[in-house]
Amino acid sequence: MREEPVAIDPEDWVCPLPLRETTRIVAGHGGGGILSEELIENLFLPAFGAPPGSVGPSRDSAVLEVAAGRIAVSTDSYVVAPLFFPGGDIGDLAVNGTINDLAMSGAQPLGLTAGFILEEGLELEVLARVAQSMGKAADAAGVRIVTGDTKVVGKGSADQLFVNTAGVGVIPAGVDIGPERACVGDDIIVSGAIGEHGVAIMSVRAGIDFGTVVTTDSAPLHRLVAAMLAADAPEGTIHALRDPTRGGLVAAVVEIARAAGVGILLDEGAIPVPEAVASACGFLGLDPLQVANEGKLVAFVAPTATEAVLAAMRARPEGAGAAVIGRVVADHPGMAVGRTSFGTTRVIERELGEQLPRIC
Amino acid sequence: MREEPVAIDPEDWVCPLPLRETTRIVAGHGGGGILSEELIENLFLPAFGAPPGSVGPSRDSAVLEVAAGRIAVSTDSYVVAPLFFPGGDIGDLAVNGTINDLAMSGAQPLGLTAGFILEEGLELEVLARVAQSMGKAADAAGVRIVTGDTKVVGKGSADQLFVNTAGVGVIPAGVDIGPERACVGDDIIVSGAIGEHGVAIMSVRAGIDFGTVVTTDSAPLHRLVAAMLAADAPEGTIHALRDPTRGGLVAAVVEIARAAGVGILLDEGAIPVPEAVASACGFLGLDPLQVANEGKLVAFVAPTATEAVLAAMRARPEGAGAAVIGRVVADHPGMAVGRTSFGTTRVIERELGEQLPRIC
Numbered sequence: 001m002r003e004e005p006v007a008i009d010p011e012d013w014v015c016p017l018p019l020r021e022t023t024r025i026v027a028g029h030g031g032g033g034i035l036s037e038e039l040i041e042n043l044f045l046p047a048f049g050a051p052p053g054s055v056g057p058s059r060d061s062a063v064l065e066v067a068a069g070r071i072a073v074s075t076d077s078y079v080v081a082p083l084f085f086p087g088g089d090i091g092d093l094a095v096n097g098t099i100n101d102l103a104m105s106g107a108q109p110l111g112l113t114a115g116f117i118l119e120e121g122l123e124l125e126v127l128a129r130v131a132q133s134m135g136k137a138a139d140a141a142g143v144r145i146v147t148g149d150t151k152v153v154g155k156g157s158a159d160q161l162f163v164n165t166a167g168v169g170v171i172p173a174g175v176d177i178g179p180e181r182a183c184v185g186d187d188i189i190v191s192g193a194i195g196e197h198g199v200a201i202m203s204v205r206a207g208i209d210f211g212t213v214v215t216t217d218s219a220p221l222h223r224l225v226a227a228m229l230a231a232d233a234p235e236g237t238i239h240a241l242r243d244p245t246r247g248g249l250v251a252a253v254v255e256i257a258r259a260a261g262v263g264i265l266l267d268e269g270a271i272p273v274p275e276a277v278a279s280a281c282g283f284l285g286l287d288p289l290q291v292a293n294e295g296k297l298v299a300f301v302a303p304t305a306t307e308a309v310l311a312a313m314r315a316r317p318e319g320a321g322a323a324v325i326g327r328v329v330a331d332h333p334g335m336a337v338g339r340t341s342f343g344t345t346r347v348i349e350r351e352l353g354e355q356l357p358r359i360c
Numbered sequence: 361m362r363e364e365p366v367a368i369d370p371e372d373w374v375c376p377l378p379l380r381e382t383t384r385i386v387a388g389h390g391g392g393g394i395l396s397e398e399l400i401e402n403l404f405l406p407a408f409g410a411p412p413g414s415v416g417p418s419r420d421s422a423v424l425e426v427a428a429g430r431i432a433v434s435t436d437s438y439v440v441a442p443l444f445f446p447g448g449d450i451g452d453l454a455v456n457g458t459i460n461d462l463a464m465s466g467a468q469p470l471g472l473t474a475g476f477i478l479e480e481g482l483e484l485e486v487l488a489r490v491a492q493s494m495g496k497a498a499d500a501a502g503v504r505i506v507t508g509d510t511k512v513v514g515k516g517s518a519d520q521l522f523v524n525t526a527g528v529g530v531i532p533a534g535v536d537i538g539p540e541r542a543c544v545g546d547d548i549i550v551s552g553a554i555g556e557h558g559v560a561i562m563s564v565r566a567g568i569d570f571g572t573v574v575t576t577d578s579a580p581l582h583r584l585v586a587a588m589l590a591a592d593a594p595e596g597t598i599h600a601l602r603d604p605t606r607g608g609l610v611a612a613v614v615e616i617a618r619a620a621g622v623g624i625l626l627d628e629g630a631i632p633v634p635e636a637v638a639s640a641c642g643f644l645g646l647d648p649l650q651v652a653n654e655g656k657l658v659a660f661v662a663p664t665a666t667e668a669v670l671a672a673m674r675a676r677p678e679g680a681g682a683a684v685i686g687r688v689v690a691d692h693p694g695m696a697v698g699r700t701s702f703g704t705t706r707v708i709e710r711e712l713g714e715q716l717p718r719i720c
Contacts, residue, residue, distance in 0.1 A: 031715070154717070162522070350394050
C-alpha cells in the first residue's frame with residue numbers, strides 16, 4: 001500500500017515548532033516562554049505606551065503608591081461581538097468600562113490590569129489594533145495599564161478574543177457615594193442621551209441600515225465625576241452614581257431602588273433618547289431604557305445640590321446633555337415607575353434575561 | 361404543503377423566555393437583568409461566603425481601606441482544561457495563583473476580584489463547584505473576593521468556563537523585592553518539590569496512569585513569604601521572588617537573570633523532583649524543570665541570610681521541602697546554566713512556546 005504524502009498547511013502547525021514568523025496567534029504565545037515574552041515586548045508594551053526598550057514580564061505584579069484612605073477595586077470581562085463597531089472597539093470599551101465602574105464610587109483611577117484570552121489562529125494584526133486602542137483610551141483618560149496576562153486556547157474554544165480589565169482607584173476623602181445612600185426627594189440626573197452603545201452594536205450585528213449611523217457613546221467618566229464632586233454644592237449631596245451599561249437605564253435605577261429601599265419615579269418625556277436610537281429601537285422591538293450605554297451615568301442628588309451639579313456636568317463635554325429625569329419617592333420601595341408622555345404611569349421592570357447578548 | 365410541527369427542545373430556548381428553572385447557564389445570566397442578579401445572590405455570594413441576605417450587584421466596585429504606602433496589583437486569567445484535576449480545580453487555582461503573584465512582590469493580599477466568562481449550556485452545578493472552591497480557597501488564605509463580573513457567550517464560543525482573578529495587596533514598609541535586585545553571589549532557594557501541577561493536569565488529560573497519582577501543588581504562598589520576611593536575617597536580603605508557574609523553574613530563573621543582568625548556575629542534582637514527576641516526565645518527554653508549579657516559589661537571597669531564611673521556610677508546611685538549588689554568578693549574564701549530575705554543564709533555555717497548553 002502506497003501512502004499519500006502528508007500535505008502540511010503552515011497554519012496547522014502547532015508548538016513547539018518555530019513559528020516566530022507567524023501572523024497569527026499560536027498556543028505558544030500563551031505558554032510563558034519566549035513567544036509570550038516576544039508578544040509582550042513587541043505588541044503589548046508598545047501599544048500600552050511603555051518606554052522603548054522596556055523588558056517583558058519581569059514582575060508578577062505592579063507596584064503603586066497610595067496615600068492612606070479608601071481605594072475602589074473593580075473588574076469586568078469584555079466579550080462584545082463584533083470586536084469593532086461604529087465609534088469604538090472591545091479595547092477602548094474595556095478601558096473606559098472599568099474606569100467608569102471605579103468612577104461610580106467617586107474614585108479617580110490609579111491603574112488598570114489587562115487580561116487577554118486569545119483564540120489560536122487570531123490574526124496578530126487584530127490583537128494589535130485592540131491593544132493600541134486600549135493604549136490610546138488609557139492615555140486619553142490619563143490612566144496606566146500597569147500589568148497584564150495572556151492565555152491562548154485552541155481554535156473553537158473562544159471567539160477570537162476576550163479581555164478582562166480590573167482597576168484600582170482612589171476615593172477622595174469626604175466622598176461617600178453608594179447605591180444605599182439614595183434618599184427620598186433626590187433628583188435623578190442622567191448625563192446625556194441614552195441607548196447609543198446598544199444600537200451601535202446591534203446595527204453592525206444585524207447589518208441593518210437605520211438611515212443615520214449611531215456610534216457608541218463609550219467614554220471615560222472619571223473627570224465628569226470629579227467635576228460633579230467639585231461643584232458648588234454642600235459636601236455629601238451626591239448620594240449615588242451608576243453607569244447604565246447592560247440592562248440600560250432601567251437596571252441602573254431599579255438596582256439603586258432595591259439597594260436603598262426607595263421608589264423611583266421617572267418622567268419618561270424628560271429622558272434624552274436620540275431620534276436615531278428611538279427609530280432603531282422601534283424597528284427592533286427594543287425599549288431604549290433597557291439598551292446599554294458605555295459613556296453615561298445616572299446620579300442621585302439631593303435637591304439642594306441639583307442646580308450646581310447640573311451646571312458642573314453641562315460644562316463638560318461628557319455631561320453636555322445632562323438632564324433631570326425623575327426623582328426618588330417613598331412609594332413603591334424597590335420599584336421604578338415611569339410617567340409616560342400620555343400622562344399615564346407604568347411599572348418599569350428590568351429584563352429577566354438579556355435583550356442583546358454580548359453587548360460589552 | 362403540510363408543515364411538520366416544530367419540536368422544541370427546552371435546552372434550545374433562548375432569552376427572553378423565562379428559564380428560571382434551568383439547570384444550565386443561559387445567555388440571560390450575563391445580561392445584567394434579573395437572572396444575573398439571581399445568579400449572584402443564589403450562587404456566587406453564598407459560595408464566596410457573603411453574609412446571608414446579602415443583596416446582589418448593588419455596587420460597580422468594592423471599597424477597601426489602605427494605609428499610606430505601596431500596593432501590588434496583579435491579574436491572571438485561567439483557562440485550565442480539564443476544570444477539575446487531582447488535588448484541585450480552576451477555582452482554587454485562580455485564587456491561589458493571584459495571591460501568589462501578589463506575594464512575589466512581598467505583598468500580603470487585601471482583596472481579589474473574580475470575572476467569569478461562561479459558555480451557554482454550562483451546568484450550573486459545575487459553576488457552583490468552581491465558585492465554592494474559590495470561596496474555600498479564599499477563606500483558607502484569609503482573603504476576600506470583593507467584587508466580580510459575569511459574561512455569557514454562546515455555545516461553542518468558549519470552553520465551559522474561564523475565570524479571571526485580579527488582586528490587590530499591601531507591601532509592608534521596608535520590603536524591596538524585585539527581579540532586578542538579584543545580585544551576584546545570591547543563593548537560589550526553591551520552596552519544595554517541583555513539577556507536580558503540570559504532571560497532575562497531564563495525567564488526567566492524557567488519561568495515563570503513572571502508577572502513583574500526582575496531585576497539584578496549588579497553594580497560597582503569602583504566609584510563607586511573610587515568614588521569610590520575618591526571618592532572623594538583615595533587612596533587604598531577600599532580593600527577588602518568583603513563582604515558577606507556566607514555563608516552570610527555567611522560565612522563572614531566566615526571567616530574573618535577564619531582568620537583573622546576571623548569570624544563573626543551577627545544581628541540577630539539588631533540585632527536588634519527586635520520583636513520580638520524574639518518571640511521568642520521562643514517559644512524556646518533558647523536562648521537569650519546564651513543568652508548571654502552582655504552590656512553589658524561587659527566592660534569590662543574599663548568602664548572609666540563606667540559613668535564617670531556609671530555617672523560616674522549613675518551619676512552614678509550604679516550605680518544608682525548601683532547598684538551595686544554585687547561585688547567581690557574574691558569568692553569562694541573562695543566561696542560566698545547569699550543572700548536571702554527571703558533572704557536566706548545559707545551557708538551560710526557556711521553551712519557545714509551550715510544553716502543555718492550558719495548564720492554568
